Every structure is written in structure tokens, then in C-alpha cells.
Amino acid sequence: MNPSHSALAGRVRDLIGRHSRPTGLHAPAGSDPWERLALDLFSLQHDTVPAYQLFCRTRGCQPDSVRSWRQIPAVPTSAFQELELTAIAPEARARVFHSSGTTAQRPSRHVHHAGSLALYEDSLRPWFAAHLLATGPGFPVGFRPRCLALTPPPGLAPHSSLVHMLEVVNHDFGGAGSGFFGRIGPEAAWELDLDATTTALEVACAEGQPVLVLGTAFLFVHLVDALDAAGRRFDLPSGSRLMETGGYKGRSRTLSRTDLHAALADRLGPVRIVPEYGMSELSSQAYDTGDGFRFPPWVRVRTVHPETGHDVAEGEAGLLRIHDLANVWSVAALETGDLGRIRGDTFELLGRTTDAEPRGCSRMSR
Amino acid sequence: MTLHQLFLADLGPELELTGETLRQACFAVRRNRNDWLLRQRTRGVIEMVAHTAEQWLEPVNGFRALALRDGPKETGWNQATLARGLDAFFGSITVESLEALVAQDLGDTRRLDDFGAGSAEHRTGRTSLAVGPELLVHLTAGNLPNPALFSMILGLVTRSAQVVKCPRDASFLPRLFAHSLAATESKLGACLELVSWSHDERGAPALEDLLFAEADCVTATGSDAMLAGVRPRIPAKTRFVAHGHRLSFGLIAKESLSPYSRKRLVRAMADDITAWNQLGCLSPHAYYVEEEASGSTETLAEELAAELERREASEPRGPLGIAESALIRSRRSTFELRSAAVASLTDRNLNRSLFFEPPATVRLWASPDSTAWTVVLNHDARLQPSCLHRFIEIKPVRQWDEVLRFAEPHRHQVSTVAVAAPDDRLPDIARRLARWGAGRICPIGRMQEPPAAWRHDGRPALGDLVTWTDLES
Numbered sequence: 121m122n123p124s125h126s127a128l129a130g131r132v133r134d135l136i137g138r139h140s141r142p143t144g145l146h147a148p149a150g151s152d153p154w155e156r157l158a159l160d161l162f163s164l165q166h167d168t169v170p171a172y173q174l175f176c177r178t179r180g181c182q183p184d185s186v187r188s189w190r191q192i193p194a195v196p197t198s199a200f201q202e203l204e205l206t207a208i209a210p211e212a213r214a215r216v217f218h219s220s221g222t223t224a225q226r227p228s229r230h231v232h233h234a235g236s237l238a239l240y241e242d243s244l245r246p247w248f249a250a251h252l253l254a255t256g257p258g259f260p261v262g263f264r265p266r267c268l269a270l271t272p273p274p275g276l277a278p279h280s281s282l283v284h285m286l287e288v289v290n291h292d293f294g295g296a297g298s299g300f301f302g303r304i305g306p307e308a309a310w311e312l313d314l315d316a317t318t319t320a321l322e323v324a325c326a327e328g329q330p331v332l333v334l335g336t337a338f339l340f341v342h343l344v345d346a347l348d349a350a351g352r353r354f355d356l357p358s359g360s361r362l363m364e365t366g367g368y369k370g371r372s373r374t375l376s377r378t379d380l381h382a383a384l385a386d387r388l389g390p391v392r393i394v395p396e397y398g399m400s401e402l403s404s405q406a407y408d409t410g411d412g413f414r415f416p417p418w419v420r421v422r423t424v425h426p427e428t429g430h431d432v433a434e435g436e437a438g439l440l441r442i443h444d445l446a447n448v449w450s451v452a453a454l455e456t457g458d459l460g461r462i463r464g465d466t467f468e469l470l471g472r473t474t475d476a477e478p479r480g481c482s483r484m485s486r
Numbered sequence: 487m488t489l490h491q492l493f494l495a496d497l498g499p500e501l502e503l504t505g506e507t508l509r510q511a512c513f514a515v516r517r518n519r520n521d522w523l524l525r526q527r528t529r530g531v532i533e534m535v536a537h538t539a540e541q542w543l544e545p546v547n548g549f550r551a552l553a554l555r556d557g558p559k560e561t562g563w564n565q566a567t568l569a570r571g572l573d574a575f576f577g578s579i580t581v582e583s584l585e586a587l588v589a590q591d592l593g594d595t596r597r598l599d600d601f602g603a604g605s606a607e608h609r610t611g612r613t614s615l616a617v618g619p620e621l622l623v624h625l626t627a628g629n630l631p632n633p634a635l636f637s638m639i640l641g642l643v644t645r646s647a648q649v650v651k652c653p654r655d656a657s658f659l660p661r662l663f664a665h666s667l668a669a670t671e672s673k674l675g676a677c678l679e680l681v682s683w684s685h686d687e688r689g690a691p692a693l694e695d696l697l698f699a700e701a702d703c704v705t706a707t708g709s710d711a712m713l714a715g716v717r718p719r720i721p722a723k724t725r726f727v728a729h730g731h732r733l734s735f736g737l738i739a740k741e742s743l744s745p746y747s748r749k750r751l752v753r754a755m756a757d758d759i760t761a762w763n764q765l766g767c768l769s770p771h772a773y774y775v776e777e778e779a780s781g782s783t784e785t786l787a788e789e790l791a792a793e794l795e796r797r798e799a800s801e802p803r804g805p806l807g808i809a810e811s812a813l814i815r816s817r818r819s820t821f822e823l824r825s826a827a828v829a830s831l832t833d834r835n836l837n838r839s840l841f842f843e844p845p846a847t848v849r850l851w852a853s854p855d856s857t858a859w860t861v862v863l864n865h866d867a868r869l870q871p872s873c874l875h876r877f878i879e880i881k882p883v884r885q886w887d888e889v890l891r892f893a894e895p896h897r898h899q900v901s902t903v904a905v906a907a908p909d910d911r912l913p914d915i916a917r918r919l920a921r922w923g924a925g926r927i928c929p930i931g932r933m934q935e936p937p938a939a940w941r942h943d944g945r946p947a948l949g950d951l952v953t954w955t956d957l958e959s
Contacts, residue, residue, distance in 0.1 A: 170840055171823075171827075171840040171841075174823070174826050174827060174840060175823060175826070177826060178822050178823065178825075178826040196815075196816055196819040196820070198816055198819065198820055199819065199820070199823055202820070202823075202824075202841055202842055202843070202845065203823060203827075203840055203841060203842075204840055204841065204842060226842075229842065425808075425811075426808060426811035426812035426814070426815040426857070427806070427811045427815075427855075427856050427857055428855055428856070429815075437808050438808070439808075439812050439815070455819075457812065457816055459808060459809060459812060471809070
């Protein structure tokens with residue numbers, strides 16, 4: 121008899137509680153409670169997520185032969201597009217998070233219920249706070265900043281895990297004036313309510329209290345372009361922070377991260393910009409404080425070679441595999457379509473494998 | 487053998503190409519063309535080109551040896567693929583094939599030399615002369631060298647001065663070919679200039695605009711986005727010939743699945759898939775198979791997988807970039823899961839629904855521990871562009887003409903349809919494919935070996951470059 125999902129969620133919560141501050145990823149050799157938990161969770165997920173059991177079988181993997189977390193089969197995130205990778209019975213499903221892929225593709229579907237959402241939230245809070253709410257100059261302990269989410273509000277984007285995350289952030293950490301400043305434009309594309317955004321930025325500047333601005337890369341590009349068109353610039357109060365999650369998906373012109381950050385610093389003043397990496401298939405996020413992305417200690421990352429599936433050496437490029445223990449009711453071991461490079465306990469993103477237009481002899485070279 | 491510096495592209499990235507240098511280069515090739523190339527007869531130019539091509543087929547030829555020695559590093563092609571591709575290309579360039587091209591597109595082999603008349607012109611009392619552009623500019627793409635090399639040959643036949651702009655990482659083979667032409671006849675080389683830059687380099691747009699202003703005709707090969715960006719920059723006086731994205735597929739009639747014909751068919755399919763590692767516009771993205779007896783397609787797919795495994799031993803695909811491998815891996819995973827789900831339908835332990843929507847039946851054969859080759863039998867017959875590098879889908883259909891519906895979203899991109907069908911069915915199939923929009927129909931196994939006279943993207947390749955002067959009597 122397996123322990124229940126709730127029992128394992130409780131153990132993950134304990135792990136989260138022990139690591140409320142950023143520390144090294146790896147426990148000391150020998151006893152590894154993380155790995156014990158990963159193996160127990162694998163066994164449970166194998167038995168209770170039929171599509172995962174099927175996947176394990178295609179990889180010739182039996183749970184009793186798995187001795188190390190590295191042997192746990194990692195499901196490609198693209199499988200969430202067609203497989204019901206969940207232990208939650210259809211009648212108990214409360215929310216579904218979709219990936220924000222192009223309209224031509226079927227979106228990924230990550231199913232949640234009250235219990236899995238609660239764990240998702242418990243996972244996101246401490247790591248967000250450690251990176252976006254750390255005390256510093258102009259940012260006192262316990263300060264609740266005005267949080268400006270550039271995305272549409274949850275009512276307009278019920279299937280976005282990012283919007284749900286920002287809702288939790290606004291509710292739990294945001295001060296007066298926090299809110300959502302995006303809306304749904306033509307063809308269901310997200311866009312900024314520019315008047316509301318600039319008004320909120322004006323008020324924040326007048327108050328002189330630090331603000332948090334949270335959005336995707338393409339929404340920040342829209343902001344930069346709109347400020348340029350209006351000939352506006354801001355000097356956000358000292359201690360202000362920006363959280364930028366990658367991704368353009370054809371919704372704006374594409375800027376390199378360096379160029380985007382330079383443009384933002386130019387239009388909004390010398391604010392701290394914290395890149396975030398997350399996806400609808402995960403329950404935890406990674407943040408980059410300047411030396412690479414770092415997941416919380418309840419998540420481990422490895423890189424494998426796409427030809428062989430074997431781990432590549434540290435510093436070499438490979439496909440990112442993310443093992444997120446907060447994914448209790450779905451699948452913890454995921455293989456993303458993202459290429460990356462691991463250095464110590466951080467990783468660098470090198471891009472996404474795109475399944476785009478046919479590449480014939482007309483492919484443009486660099 | 488090493489290349490001496492003959493063309494601007496030989497100088498590599500250390501050369502800071504200025505507009506003035508490029509203008510002088512245009513002036514020089516145009517002058518050399520007017521002083522010499524324009525005065526040559528078609529037959530003489532064709533003989534020089536065909537001689538050069540013949541030399542490339544000789545194992546001892548220095549240019550060929552250099553291409554095979556440095557090619558893997560410079561182009562990413564492994565030696566076996568490169569050798570086979572170069573043999574197929576240069577083997578198709580002969581005096582006969584080039585004369586056939588001129589005769590086909592212009593009516594007679596001497597139409598570029600003297601005023602002449604076809605029977606219709608005779609009746610209307612006219613003669614005419616075809617004239618090539620004075621300066622022809624080619625913007626070439628990466629990947630396969632064939633389109634760039636053939637563009638240069640077309641320009642020589644039309645007696646044009648030419649500037650060939652190659653991407654930084656794809657100038658190696660065009661340069662070698664240009665050097666080999668110069669080795670045959672140095673004056674030929676003096677009518678050619680090769681330059682190289684990346685489209686995102688600073689200064690690239692200004693250099694391109696200069697070329698467009700100098701040129702009488704510009705040909706461009708590239709992505710649809712690249713062509714859309716170039717088109718509005720071409721001056722009104724300059725002709726623009728664009729070649730965008732194309733894809734190809736195969737079609738196998740049920741009569742071709744007999745055990746006897748199947749053996750040869752499978753080898754021919756493998757020829758198409760391995761030629762240039764499937765990366766050309768003429769390479770197959772999928773094969774449609776008219777299925778009469780259930781399971782006949784499965785046998786074909788299984789045999790194709792075995793053949794691709796043998797080819798991997800004799801002509802390995804070679805290493806891939808990590809992003810390309812990752813894409814194959816991801817596609818394989820998807821099919822692997824669907825295939826397992828289908829196999830598990832009878833399994834009582836898996837009685838809960840696994841899929842949001844049940845997938846079509848799929849079977850997968852794949853090279854172990856690598857992405858070297860993949861065969862997918864997929865009953866979802868919608869045409870899906872392949873991730874290439876020897877990744878092929880086999881799709882059963884009940885009747886061949888269902889293909890027209892399943893490929894409809896890509897209709898305007900289709901170049902070649904390779905067909906295996908009995909003689910009595912081929913005319914009808916071909917006529918309907920032609921009216922649907924396929925520009926070329928060929929036997930399976932010859933997709934990447936179009937004859938020199940083929941009409942590229944359905945247009946007369948030579949005919950599109952020339953202008954006509956009518957002489958009325």
C-alpha cells in the first residue's frame with residue numbers, strides 16, 4: 121500500500137519549511153532525505169498516474185529496480201499536450217494550467233485540485249520572497265511593496281499558471297495599489313493597459329516607496345515601446361524590483377535579455393531585474409540573481425545529451441531535466457525542451473528546441 | 487592543395503568589406519563580362535562548365551579532395567553524404583544536359599548567340615535573341631550547396647557577370663566551385679565575384695542595397711520572412727527571382743507493395759531519405775502509402791527501418807547539433823507514447839483514459855542510443871513537416887487522392903512528389919498532382935537528383951533570367 125498523496129505532500133512541505141532561505145542544492149552525501157522522498161514519490165506516481173506508468177513501461181523501467189533519483193524516468197513536457205499526466209480523478213479537478221504555446225499547437229495541460237494548488241503556493245512563496253523581497257537598501261524587513269502585475273487578471277486568464285502565481289504574490293506580499301495591469305487584446309493576445317500602468321508608475325514615484333513590477337519579456341517590450349512612443353521615462357523609487365519571465369512567442373519584437381534589461385533600466389531607472397524561469401508543468405520556479413538560475417532545494421536539475429539521454433558533464437550543454445518534488449499529484453521528473461548548462465547549483469538557459477517551420481535548402485544560415 | 491585568394495569571400499571575416507570595394511568588384515566583373523564572356527558562344531561556355539563538372543567527379547581532382555577533406559568541418563556534412571551529393575550534382579552537369587536546358591527554355595541551343603526564329607516567329611516575320619542580365623546577383627542560403635552552384639552555372643550560360651553573396655557559414659563549396667571554374671578558364675573566374683556576410687551583421691543591409699542597385703537581376707533563396715524583407719528593397723529596374731521554402735513527399739500506389747517490387751522500393755526510399763540527410767527542399771517529409779491489405783504498410787515501414795539501419799553502417803548520418811538532436815528526441819518521445827498507448831488498449835490495468843483525445847495508431851522504429859534514423863508508421867495522415875536528418879513518417883491512406891486533402895495546408899510549399907505507381911495509373915495521378923500544385927513529379931529514389939533542365943519551383947530556371955529582343959523584318 122502506497123502512502124497517500126497527502127502524506128507525501130506533507131513531507132514535501134516539511135522539506136520546503138527547512139529551506140526557506142536560499143542555500144546549496146545538495147544535501148551532504150550519505151543520508152539524502154531529498155532522494156528518499158523522490159523515490160517514494162516516484163513509486164506513488166508510477167502506481168497512481170496511469171499515463172506515467174505507461175511511459176515508464178516504454179522506457180523498460182520498473183519501480184523496484186530504481187535505486188537512485190537519476191534512474192527515475194523523466195517525462196517530456198510535450199507529453200502534457202496529449203496525456204492525462206495526473207493522479208487527480210476527473211470529478212476532483214478544479215483548475216487546469218495551460219502552456220502558452222502558439223495557437224497551432226495543443227497546449228500542455230497540468231491538472232490541479234485544492235490540495236495540489238495549496239502545495240504549488242507553498243512552493244512558490246518562500247523562493248519568490250527570497251529573491252524579490254529580500255531586504256536591502258530602501259527595502260525594509262516585512263515591507264509590502266506595491267505589486268504591479270503586467271499580465272491580465274486571473275478572471276481573464278484562468279488557465280495561466282503565471283497569472284495564478286502573481287495572484288498569490290499580490291495577495292500575500294502586495295501592499296496598497298497592487299493589481300493586474302494587462303488585458304486580453306485581439307486574437308486572445310495579452311496586452312498592457314498602458315494608461316493604468318503609467319498611472320500606477322506615477323503614483324509609485326510620487327509615493328517614493330519601492331514597487332515590484334512583474335511580467336513576461338514581451339509585456340516588458342510592449343511597455344518599453346509604449347513609453348518611447350509617449351516620450352515617457354520614469355525613475356522608480358530606490359529598492360524597486362522587476363521580475364521578468366522569458367518568452368516572446370511572437371507577441372512582440374524579440375530582444376536579447378541584455379538588451380531588454382538595458383532598455384528597462386533606461387526607461388524605468390536603475391532597478392534590480394530578476395529573471396524567473398517557470399512553466400505550467402512545474403510547481404516551482406527558478407530565479408537568476410546574476411550568476412545563473414537557481415531552483416529551490418526541493419527541486420533538482422540535470423542536463424542530458426539528446427542523442428543518448430545520458431548526463432552531460434557540468435558546464436556542457438544539454439537538455440534540462442527538472443525534478444520538482446512539489447509536483448506531487450502529477451509527475452515530478454520532467455524533461456523540458458530547453459537547452460541549458462549547469463554550473464555548480466545554478467544553470468544557464470541556452471534556448472528552446474523549436475518545432476517550427478520546415479527547414480529545407482532555404483534555411484537561413486548564420 | 488590550398489586555395490589562393492581570388493574572391494572577396496576567400497578573405498574571410500577579417501575583411502571589412504566596404505561599399506567602395508564592392509562597387510569596384512561589380513564594375514570589374516561587369517567589364518570582364520562585356521569584354522570577354524559576352525563574346526563567347528553558348529556551346530563554348532557550356533563545354534567549359536561541363537569540363538569543370540567532369541573534373542569534380544575524378545577522385546584525384548584537387549577541388550573535390552579539398553571539399554571532402556575540409557567539408558565536414560566547414561559545412562557540417564559528413565564525408566560520405568558530401569561525396570554522394572557532389573557526385574549526383576556534378577554527374578548531372580554535362581554538355582548534353584545543359585544544351586537540353588537551353589533548348590527547352592529558349593527553344594534552341596543558339597538562341598543566346600544569334601537572332602533566330604521558331605516556327606511561330608517565322609510565321610509572324612520576326613527573329614529574336616535572348617540576352618542574359620549584365621550583372622546577376624545571387625543571395626544564396628545555407629545548407630545544400632546545389633542551389634548556389636546551379637545558380638552560378640545558369641548565370642554563366644546566360645553570359646552574365648555575377649556576384650554571389652553567401653552566408654558566412656556556407657561559402658566554402660561555392661568558393662571551391664568558383665575556383666574550379668577559374669582553373670578551367672581564368673577569364674570565367676574573372677566574371678565571378680563571391681562575397682560573404684551574415685544578414686545580421688552591421689553594414690549588411692547597406693551592402694545588399696548597393697548590390698540590388700547595381701544588379702539587373704537578383705535571385706534569392708531563403709525563408710519566407712527573409713524574402714519578404716528583401717522584396718521591397720529591390721529597385722523597380724531590377725528583376726527579382728525568389729525561391730522560398732519548399733517541401734516534398736512520396737506517394738506509393740498499392741500495386742507497388744508486392745514483395746517483388748517492395749525490395750527495390752525500400753532501397754529507393756532510403757536513397758531519398760539519406761541524400762543530403764533529407765535536408766533539401768526536394769527531400770521527402772513523409773511517404774503516403776495506398777493500403778489495400780491491412781498490415782502491408784507496416785511491413786514496408788519495418789523493411790525501411792532495417793534498410794536505414796544498414797545505411798547507417800555504410801553511410802552514417804554523422805553528428806548533429808544539440809538542438810537538432812533534441813528536436814528528434816522530443817518528436818520520438820511523442821510517437822513512442824502514442825505507440826505504447828495503442829499497444830496497451832487491451833491491458834486491463836490501464837483501463838482509465840490516458841489521453842485527452844485518443845491518438846491515431848502509431849508504430850515507431852528508431853536507431854538505438856542515437857537519433858541517427860527514425861521511421862514512424864502514423865495513421866494520422868495529415869502532412870506534418872519532418873524534423874529531418876533521417877526522420878520519416880509513413881502514412882497509410884485508403885485511396886491516393888486523399889493525400890491532396892491531407893497535404894492541403896502545405897500545398898503552396900510543395901516542390902516534388904515522388905510517385906511509385908503502375909504505368910496505367912501514373913498519367914491520371916500526375917495530372918491531378920500537377921493541377922493541385924506539385925511542381926515536379928519523379929520516381930522514388932531520385933528526389934534529390936533533378937535533371938539540370940528541371941523547372942525550379944515550376945518555373946523555367948534559365949527562361950526566367952533572360953530578356954528577349956525581337957527583330958521585326
